Amino acid sequence: xxxxxxxxxxVSVAFGGVAALDCVSLEIREGEILSLIGPNGAGKTTLFxxxxxxxxxxxxxxxxLGRSILGRSPHQIAQMGIGRTYQIVRPFGxxxxxxxxxxxxxxxxxxxxxxxxxxxxxxxxxxxxxLATRPASSLTLTQxxxxxxxxxxxxxxxxxxxxxxxxxxxxSEMDTMAEFVVxxxxxxxxxxxxxxxxMRLVMRxxxxxxxxxxxxxxxxxxxxxxxxxxxxxxxxxxxPLAETI
Amino acid sequence: xxxxxxxAALVVALLVAAPSWLNGYYLNLLYITVLYVxxxxxxxxxxxYAGYFSFGQIAFFGIGxxxxxxxxxxxxxxxxxxxxxxxxxxxxxxxxxGYVMLRLRGPFFAMGMFGLAQxxxxxxxxxxxxxxxxxxxxxxxxxxxxxxxxxxxxTVCAIALTAWIDRSAFGLRLQALREDEQVxxxxxxxxxxxxxxxxxxxxxxxxxxxxxxxWFLTYIEPDAVFSPRLDLQSVVMAILGGxxxxxxxxxxxxxxxxxAEALWAKFPQVYLMIFGGLLVVLLIVLPRGIVxxxxxxxxxxx
Amino acid sequence: MVxxxxxxxxxxxxxxxxxxxxLGFNIIFGVMRVVNLAHxxxxxxxAVFCAxxxxxSNINPLFLLPxxxxxxxxxxxxxHRYLLRRLPGxIAKAEASSLTLTFxxxxxxxxxxxxxxxxxxxxxxxxxxxxxxxxxSIPQARLLAFGSALVLAALLGLFLRFTAIGRAIRATSQDxxxxxxxxxxxxxxxxxxxxxxxxxxxxxxxLMSFIYNLNPxxxxxxxxNAFAIxxxxxxxxxxxxxxxxxxxxxxxxxxxxxxxxxLSEAAPYVLFILVSLFLPSGIxxxxxx
Numbered sequence: 001x002x003x004x005x006x007x008x009x010x011v012s013v014a015f016g017g018v019a020a021l022d023c024v025s026l027e028i029r030e031g032e033i034l035s036l037i038g039p040n041g042a043g044k045t046t047l048f049x050x051x052x053x054x055x056x057x058x059x060x061x062x063x064x065l066g067r068s069i070l071g072r073s074p075h076q077i078a079q080m081g082i083g084r085t086y087q088i089v090r091p092f093g094x095x096x097x098x099x100x101x102x103x104x105x106x107x108x109x110x111x112x113x114x115x116x117x118x119x120x121x122x123x124x125x126x127x128x129x130x131l132a133t134r135p136a137s138s139l140t141l142t143q144x145x146x147x148x149x150x151x152x153x154x155x156x157x158x159x160x161x162x163x164x165x166x167x168x169x170x171x172s173e174m175d176t177m178a179e180f181v182v183x184x185x186x187x188x189x190x191x192x193x194x195x196x197x198x199m200r201l202v203m204r205x206x207x208x209x210x211x212x213x214x215x216x217x218x219x220x221x222x223x224x225x226x227x228x229x230x231x232x233x234x235x236x237x238x239x240p241l242a243e244t245i
Numbered sequence: 246x247x248x249x250x251x252x253a254a255l256v257v258a259l260l261v262a263a264p265s266w267l268n269g270y271y272l273n274l275l276y277i278t279v280l281y282v283x284x285x286x287x288x289x290x291x292x293x294y295a296g297y298f299s300f301g302q303i304a305f306f307g308i309g310x311x312x313x314x315x316x317x318x319x320x321x322x323x324x325x326x327x328x329x330x331x332x333x334x335x336x337x338x339x340x341x342x343g344y345v346m347l348r349l350r351g352p353f354f355a356m357g358m359f360g361l362a363q364x365x366x367x368x369x370x371x372x373x374x375x376x377x378x379x380x381x382x383x384x385x386x387x388x389x390x391x392x393x394x395x396x397x398x399x400t401v402c403a404i405a406l407t408a409w410i411d412r413s414a415f416g417l418r419l420q421a422l423r424e425d426e427q428v429x430x431x432x433x434x435x436x437x438x439x440x441x442x443x444x445x446x447x448x449x450x451x452x453x454x455x456x457x458x459x460w461f462l463t464y465i466e467p468d469a470v471f472s473p474r475l476d477l478q479s480v481v482m483a484i485l486g487g488x489x490x491x492x493x494x495x496x497x498x499x500x501x502x503x504x505a506e507a508l509w510a511k512f513p514q515v516y517l518m519i520f521g522g523l524l525v526v527l528l529i530v531l532p533r534g535i536v537x538x539x540x541x542x543x544x545x546x547x
Numbered sequence: 548m549v550x551x552x553x554x555x556x557x558x559x560x561x562x563x564x565x566x567x568x569x570l571g572f573n574i575i576f577g578v579m580r581v582v583n584l585a586h587x588x589x590x591x592x593x594a595v596f597c598a599x600x601x602x603x604s605n606i607n608p609l610f611l612l613p614x615x616x617x618x619x620x621x622x623x624x625x626x627h628r629y630l631l632r633r634l635p636g637x638i639a640k641a642e643a644s645s646l647t648l649t650f651x652x653x654x655x656x657x658x659x660x661x662x663x664x665x666x667x668x669x670x671x672x673x674x675x676x677x678x679x680x681x682x683x684s685i686p687q688a689r690l691l692a693f694g695s696a697l698v699l700a701a702l703l704g705l706f707l708r709f710t711a712i713g714r715a716i717r718a719t720s721q722d723x724x725x726x727x728x729x730x731x732x733x734x735x736x737x738x739x740x741x742x743x744x745x746x747x748x749x750x751x752x753x754l755m756s757f758i759y760n761l762n763p764x765x766x767x768x769x770x771x772n773a774f775a776i777x778x779x780x781x782x783x784x785x786x787x788x789x790x791x792x793x794x795x796x797x798x799x800x801x802x803x804x805x806x807x808x809x810l811s812e813a814a815p816y817v818l819f820i821l822v823s824l825f826l827p828s829g830i831x832x833x834x835x836x
Binding site: 054 | 412414418420421424425427429431432433434435
Binding site for chain 2: 630643648652656660662767809812815820
């Protein structure tokens with residue numbers, strides 16, 4: 001409990017009477033890669049929206065670094081050190097790649113020049129350097145996914161929330177992205193929580209996995225335990241896990 | 246790139262010297278041009294950079310004009326001071342108004358602002374001190390020359406301000422929230438605060454210009470200073486020149502004012518068709534406006 | 548009591564006519580998410596045209612109505628196919644650019660109207676009397692316009708409910724992606740919706756000629772009214788549009804009596820700003836989550 005960077009306690013969200021999250025509790029520990037899995041509509045993205053302050057839950061509490069962040073606006077939460085990406089990539093289409101990333105860097109940079117310098121380094125790091133001055137609208141989907149991550153990195157977050165950064169990528173691109181996520185800790189981004197569907201990679205890179213189904217937290221544990229858990233197999237995979245991997 | 250600085254200085258010097266060799270009609274036209282350009286720059290901050298398309302910034306022009314008029318009539322202040330106060334009052338009133346209106350988005354904000362401007366006109370007309378629909382007479386005190394200098398000074402400042410915004414962190418924040426407000430928020434931008442700043446600046450500029458206009462008219466009535474024509478025309482100018490660019494409102498404003506002046510009085514139908522037709526055609530041929538298209542062409546040739 | 552009843556009658560009669568024009572606006576918004584700033588200009592041009600023809604050759608606008616509706620339909624189809632559809636498709640900018648395009652179109656139409664019909668105020672001096680029932684006066688022209696508007700709105704409702712294309716329009720305005728998934732040709736539906744919305748506007752214009760004194764530059768007024776009604780009743784909500792129109796009609800009739808003509812001008816603006824702030828899905832809609 002003491003090493004929890006972020007803890008979500010009994011959070012419930014309902015849309016017009018339909019529960020999207022039902023008393024969900026979980027914690028994210030300093031330095032881990034936590035994967036959030038579950039079928040479509042399980043409430044994963046809703047949980048990200050709650051943590052990043054975009055959505056206010058009807059019940060429950062979210063604490064980051066020991067303080068409640070409920071009711072804080074998204075920009076305050078971002079400034080406290082939580083960065084997120086969006087499942088459907090949302091680049092600032094008319095801004096250049098560097099400026100897209102510089103927006104995130106403005107939270108800590110003293111000037112716009114400093115923000116752009118910081119942004120350039122991150123753009124290099126994610127491999128978009130040749131496209132740095134292009135408008136973001138000219139990028140391909142793969143490049144947009146990287147830009148999405150780069151923008152969140154520019155915040156220098158303590159906790160990075162990745163929403164399906166693998167979706168839509170080719171298998172080899174997925175491997176590159178997975179490699180990249182693992183390497184984030186070398187660049188000071190210690191804690192990552194990712195929503196992901198690609199089991200092969202989830203099992204390979206996660207330290208811990210939390211399974212959501214129909215707005216509830218149904219299982220939690222390391223990859224091995226999750227693969228063996230009958231509830232997960234029934235609720236999520238509906239078939240022996242070995243076959244899908 | 247540094248070439249534009251002496252050019253700009255030369256243009257400003259010419260404009261400053263203009264009243265001494267221009268006669269009444271041309272000075273009048275020059276004043277109107279500078280006024281429209283200034284209004285287009287005022288609109289460009291909230292609507293071009295922050296992306297909140299407004300059809301009602303004229304509200305602050307009208308409020309500035311009336312505040313100036315009321316101060317002069319009741320307190321008998323020196324005209325420059327009165328005009329300055331008019332702008333400050335318009336800007337101050339924009340803060341509560343913006344706080345409410347900026348919760349609306351897209352067409353709701355655009356039409357809401359149109360409604361706000363019309364509501365302001367109705368409210369001003371209903372206040373007895375303003376003389377209602379029959380208007381307010383200002384004591385003749387200032388000549389066209391000094392009104393022109395006042396307006397020129399504000400417009401030049403508005404251009405300088407835009408040039409600064411375009412390369413500042415503030416400008417980047419505005420553009421980010423224009424592109425996607427929610428994402429800008431989760432990237433650490435206080436969107437509410439930033440768009441309030443933009444809105445207040447987009448109220449201050451027309452507010453200050455309105456004070457000068459009150460002196461230009463010497464007789465203010467609600468329909469003249471809350472004129473949708475003045476508002477929509479300056480919006481069209483900024484769009485044609487290039488929304489959210491430093492030089493777009495200048496190019497659009499200078500070109501369009503000449504067309505408007507030549508045609509409005511004699512052939513309003515032709516004028517309306519040209520304005521509307523240009524807008525429609527340009528939007529399809531050069532969707533970003535004249536200035537960005539020119540910049541692109543220059544980049545390609547060099 | 549009689550006074551209140553009279554004000555209610557005035558408000559409802561006005562609301563009925565405004566509702567028709569607003570329905571056209573709402574179809575376009577519902578299907579395309581386009582706020583058509585030229586909507587009022589279509590209404591006014593049609594009204595001025597009818598008044599012009601009436602003055603020349605005494606043809607009743609009710610006979611001209613099908614003609615104006617067909618002309619509106621064709622014109623709307625052309626505007627969509629050759630202008631709106633060519634706008635750059637980036638999502639963030641699409642809304643602003645369709646707003647700008649119809650804004651330009653509004654200038655263009657007003658200018659064309661001025662060139663053809665001149666700047667005079669026109670109306671149709673037909674049925675200028677009033678029925679008197681129990682101390683209440685019901686102007687005949689307004690009653691006629693109101694009745695015709697109801698008939699047309701009912702026809703429109705039947706069309707939307709029982710024809711294939713009508714159902715496609717309703718499906719698209721409820722859920723664009725769902726409609727696409729069901730194999731609806733969204734592009735064709737959009738063209739037809741824009742054409743239909745314009746046709747409804749020009750038909751409403753023919754009826755407006757009975758009750759308003761108009762010149763070609765007054766389109767803005769009707770755009771604002773339609774927008775206000777649609778916001779009050781809920782965007783894409785066709786039943787709400789009728790309710791919204793009656794609310795606006797009542798608000799105008801009451802404020803103009805109790806607060807004077809000047810203040811009643813502000814009624815639609817204040818109403819729609821309040822509704823869009825506090826009831827973003829309209830008076831009949833459920834709160835957005």
